[in-house]
Amino acid sequence: xxxxxxxxxxxxxxxxxxxxxxxxxxxxxxxxxxxxxxxxxxxxxxxxxxxxxxxxxxxxxxxxxxxxxxxxxxxxxxxxxxxxxxxxxxxxxxxxxxxxxxxxxxxxxxxxxxxxxxxxxxxxxxxxxxxxxxxxxxxxxxxxxxxxxxxxxxxxxxxxxxxxxxxxxxxxxxxxxxxxxx
Numbered sequence: 001x002x003x004x005x006x007x008x009x010x011x012x013x014x015x016x017x018x019x020x021x022x023x024x025x026x027x028x029x030x031x032x033x034x035x036x037x038x039x040x041x042x043x044x045x046x047x048x049x050x051x052x053x054x055x056x057x058x059x060x061x062x063x064x065x066x067x068x069x070x071x072x073x074x075x076x077x078x079x080x081x082x083x084x085x086x087x088x089x090x091x092x093x094x095x096x097x098x099x100x101x102x103x104x105x106x107x108x109x110x111x112x113x114x115x116x117x118x119x120x121x122x123x124x125x126x127x128x129x130x131x132x133x134x135x136x137x138x139x140x141x142x143x144x145x146x147x148x149x150x151x152x153x154x155x156x157x158x159x160x161x162x163x164x165x166x167x168x169x170x171x172x173x174x175x176x177x178x179x180x181x182x
Contacts, residue, residue: 022073026065027180029072055144060109063154067105070098071159078166083174099159106152113145 034045041048043170074095079089096173124130 117141
């Protein structure tokens with residue numbers, strides 16, 4: 001019984017290693033991003049996290065991180081492989097679609113934030129005493145709207161670029177005779 005289960009266990013190790021490698025890359029990028037943003041803004045990490053939770057919903061953050069992880073996992077699966085190997089094209093497509101979903105999520109949340117901001121205008125009577133409150137509500141919704149775009153679109157573009165370059169290298173490894181002179 002142990003002899004039969006052992007080969008399946010060995011086959012599972014590469015998957016576990018690539019999942020762990022992707023998680024390590026994602027956590028490393030998160031730490032570097034926090035350090036960079038802390039250095040740029042001068043705000044402590046706790047305050048940055050609290051601002052992020054206030055600006056974005058927990059669901060939005062969870063979906064973003066999940067899609068980001070899927071793209072990073074695809075990168076780890078493609079890196080160093082030949083394009084002819086089974087599953088490499090599927091991982092490439094998975095990564096690109098996840099990166100595209102990040103862009104879609106960013107743009108959708110931008111439109112949602114703008115819609116919520118405009119919708120909040122109908123909740124208040126506009127007069128000189130309520131204008132500061134109305135403007136505060138508008139700026140909160142618009143801040144969420146534009147920050148999702150500012151974060152989502154560059155992350156999406158960087159992931160797509162990394163995936164395309166990585167897959168291009170995989171194709172070169174699979175067909176070295178076509179790429180010798182380049």
